[in-house]
Amino acid sequence: MWQVESIFLGASRKPDDSYQGPEELLLKYGNRHGLVTGATGTGKTVTLQILAEGFSDAGVPVFCADIKGDVAGLAKAGEPKDFLAKRAESIQLADYQFKEFPVVFWDLFGEQGHPIRATVSEMGPLLLSRLLNLTEAQEGVVNIAFKLADEEGMLLLDMKDMQSMLASMAERASELSGRYGNITKASVGAIQRALLVLEGQGGDHFFGEPALRISDLMRTSRDGRGAINVLAADRLMMNPRLYATFLLWLMSELFEELPEIGDPDKPKLVFFFDEAHLLFSDAPKVLVERVEQVVRLIRSKGVGVYFVTQNPLDVPETVLAQLGNRVQHALRAYTPREQKAVKTAAETFRPNPDFDCADAITQLGTGEALVSTLAEKGVPSMVQRTLIRPPSSRLGPLTPDERRQVIAQSPVAGQYDTTVDRESAYEMLAKQAEAKARAEEDQRAREAAQKEEAARGRWTLPDMDGDGRRERAPAKPRASNRQTVAEAAMKSVVRSVGSSVGRALVRGILGSLKKGF
Template sequence: MFIENKILIGRSGEEKVFIYPQMANRHGMIAGATGTGKTITLKVLAESFSDCGVPVFLADVKGDLAGMCLEGENNENIRSRVEKLGLSELGFSLKKYPVNFFDIYGEKGMPLRTTVSEMGPLLLSRILDLNDTQTDILTVIFKIADDQELLLIDTKDLKAMLQYVGDNAKEFSLTYGNISRQSLGAIIRAIIALEAEGAELFFGEPALDIRDWLSTDNTGRGRIQILDCQKLIGRPAMYATFLLYMMSELFETLPETGDAEKPKMVFFFDEAHMLFNTAPRVLLEKVEQMVKLIRSKGVGIYFVTQSPKDIPDGVLAQLGNKIQHALHAYTPAEQKKAKAAAASFRENPEFDTYETLTSLGIGEALISVLDEEGIPTVVKKCKILPPQSRMGAITDAEREREIRESLLYSKYEENFDRDSAYEFLQRKSLTDAAEAQKAKEESEAKKLQAKEEAALQKQKEKEAERQRKRTRSAVNQVAGSAAGTIGREIGNTLGKSVGGSFGKKLGGNVGASLGRGLMKTLFKM
């Protein structure tokens, strides 16, 4: 509940226990064994922040936070707790809260998307767990895309760009430096692995405008964005991808605020141990860095988990507001964890923290928050308030109605695929293939034409040779006839001059010799 300009969590005897809004961006933790009431505490805090006018984000891992969109049920358990805690005089009432449902997979909420370009090469490299060389090459890929005015919207755009650069690595290396095909292959394999967890659905348009989450309803209550994570939590790489994207987007979008009267937004991540136990080291380092930095932007992050030991020390040290439900201590390992959790609180001389922690009942918790001066309060044993909205899950019909009635439904429900790098490179590939085919056909046509011309020239040469032979033969025949006639005439004349049979014989011989000589002379010509 939000009363006295403070967020009421519960009561320690007659004393009210609050979280101060101006200290809420110092982050926090809700921890405890299964079944001790963590989810109820989460809902109470989320409702209170909403009443305070602070937008809230919830990662709903089990589906039991969806009931916040409906008014709570006035059952015996609620009435009994309201009476024991004296909440009626404080204005406690059952009510519903302004909720938007999102789901990366688009099954139980409006699709939640972003683009590859908005994610950027450095954050994407961390998510893909790339080494330094591969990170540099991915940065070059983004640079080439920018230089050629190619949009990187989804994973098929990025893979197409990697393939394109790989096919033209020699040309690009002259301008952008050496681009290893092995590194390109490693990046593509990492993208495919992330696609198997849902990246092809997460990367797309319309991309989420984080400013749509920084809103209130017409009564001034902060809107509650619920991301259904029932499927997402089983895919830790995508869960970490989303978490880093959200924090990075908020960090880049929001201005520095310093110490404000209340946070600009509060995030709750349920079952945080499932994230921290499986996320790659580089992602954990990035989460730790963002948790440290985002406080100055007025954003509070609250991790909900089973034990404080589930949270990395670097993150745990940043959590100023702590709500610790019961921890089991049946084994030596569990006892060690419980003692460490107890030792993290500022000691209260009225009770033994460890003994109290291991004997808390359902709906009870040890609480230490930052006071108005930012100093941790001594730990107090408290009874947690009941939620004002419905507890538990909702029906599919109720969920569908809430989704369709959202003011954001028309903006985010329908996916669209703009003309981007993939489409451009597909067209370029087809154009290049067509031009290559045309060039090949033209080359083959030229070769065929040259071959035909050579054959024609050879045929002409053969025909010319045959013509020369025919001409030579005809000339020989004419020359032979003429030479014979001339030789006979000369021989006859000579024979007559000599006279007698000897003269005729001499004339015939001389005529034949002259004819043969003339033939040889003509043949040489």
């Protein structure tokens, strides 16, 4: 593969609207981050598309979210159209060709791409609390749950692990409160309800194993082009908090796992954060500080982060100051906030004496942008009014059959499709509960036996053997008193004879006595 040193973005225009020269993004400054802004329908998605194409051609893997389904067109070659040919001619793009790019589709729900998962432990208490929109007190309980799981050797992998851990903490609240701080059943109950809401929104698909391996996002094709990882986000956007938290988790994972490499000749990975305002909307200060820290330090890991949003005011100033490569599409200036956004955007560019930047932002047509990238020695170039180049891949979405074909040919096909449920906190706590129930049942049986023994031993016999107590000897079987018919008849005869003899004897005695008188 040939060596690529820059990405061709388009051609700048002179004040008379004639061709001036190419506008390029130097790859060695590709990890200095960037910003793509503009109102709806001004061409942000196409700019994202040509940036992804350029980085891929240079052998740089890309990760981006597909909010509307249009980015999926990267997987198929574009089709000749008159307006594309006209655009290529006007910017003097002589070698304009249509081609497809190596795309890997991902989907948190496993419907339009390979399932993508993380464990609860990898998410961490801060991001999980942000995802569940918890209060400070409830976040403290989540921190205790993670601490307790570490100390007791329990893995928190999926949502049922977290739910079981919280239930166990509620049962042991009096014991644990003395060690970790107050654990109220109300806080535990609120967290459990938040988990149920998240589960109902499909969040349970995200937590589990096999977890995503960062290395699978950093593949290159056989011809040396970087893989373009496209996250299907049309359904995910129905839960904006899950979308923003997931992308922030992914960015944090890249920061933690990749080694320090300084300033490489080209990035190791480029990360596009579309709808970036969702990341910072209502975000607590600690989370904004976390984003700022990751953006500032991840550059030395060779990762470039490009925020894509409608308004530059969506990104905090502390983060905005670190974004060296800028592409500003048209903004509207009807409301005071929009007018402030135009002014802010204009002030962040290095001025061009040929035009007023603030006026130009409101007058840009579709496919036009103000572009300023880092030039030699990392100095921002003078802002130029630029006509963005046409993409080489398809403009628009894929058909379901085309998507399924790309998924089937993916290098990670079959690796993440089947969920793995190994022993973790849920199973361990279930075993503990079962063992406790058996122990309690055995204890009740022993206590019942002891009571029965005590009741039998309440009466004693005299000491006949000198050992303090004499056990009652087993009773001998008693003879039966029942008679046979013959025995009854014989006894009747004997009684009759006896009675007659007795009467005769009495009469004899009485007769003798009478004779004597």
